[in-house]
Amino acid sequence: MQSLLDAVPFAKFLSIEIEKTKNQIRSVMPFATTIIGNTQLPAIHGGVLSALLEITASIQLNFETQESYLPKNIDFSTAYLRSGRPKKTYGEAVVIRRGRRVAYITANLWQDSRDYPIASGHGHFLLTKK
Numbered sequence: 739m740q741s742l743l744d745a746v747p748f749a750k751f752l753s754i755e756i757e758k759t760k761n762q763i764r765s766v767m768p769f770a771t772t773i774i775g776n777t778q779l780p781a782i783h784g785g786v787l788s789a790l791l792e793i794t795a796s797i798q799l800n801f802e803t804q805e806s807y808l809p810k811n812i813d814f815s816t817a818y819l820r821s822g823r824p825k826k827t828y829g830e831a832v833v834i835r836r837g838r839r840v841a842y843i844t845a846n847l848w849q850d851s852r853d854y855p856i857a858s859g860h861g862h863f864l865l866t867k868k
Contacts, residue, residue, distance in 0.1 A: 739763070739801060742808060749793050752786065756797060763801045765794040765829040774824065782822030787847060791816055791859035794829035795843040799863055802833055807867055812840065814861030822856045825849050839865050 757764040775783030796808050831845035847857045
């Protein structure tokens with residue numbers, strides 16, 4: 739699964755890694771100065787957080803379907819809840835509904851505690867390769 743993720747240039751640029759458990763994956767993004775959006779705080783750029791949410795969701799869906807490709811994003815919405823501080827960021831996703839062609843997924847990001855998410859997102863993904 740990590741090799742599939744490494745084929746995505748932006749995921750490789752962000753150095754995103756995958757940790758597996760029995761039925762769940764966790765994405766881990768180390769901090770780098772290149773992902774700072776607001777240097778006054780400093781805070782991680784919102785686009786980076788949104789990308790991490792989307793990647794986390796697609797990797798979780800791939801983990802559950804065991805396909806050889808990443809699912810295509812149909813739509814994705816992000817809610818920014820707190821500033822992403824200059825530290826390691828974690829993400830997990832849950833597949834809420836999976837049909838024959840479309841899946842609906844939610845994802846959350848946190849840094850210090852899963853109880854204090856910094857961003858949350860949800861979206862639909864296309865399950866067919868076409």
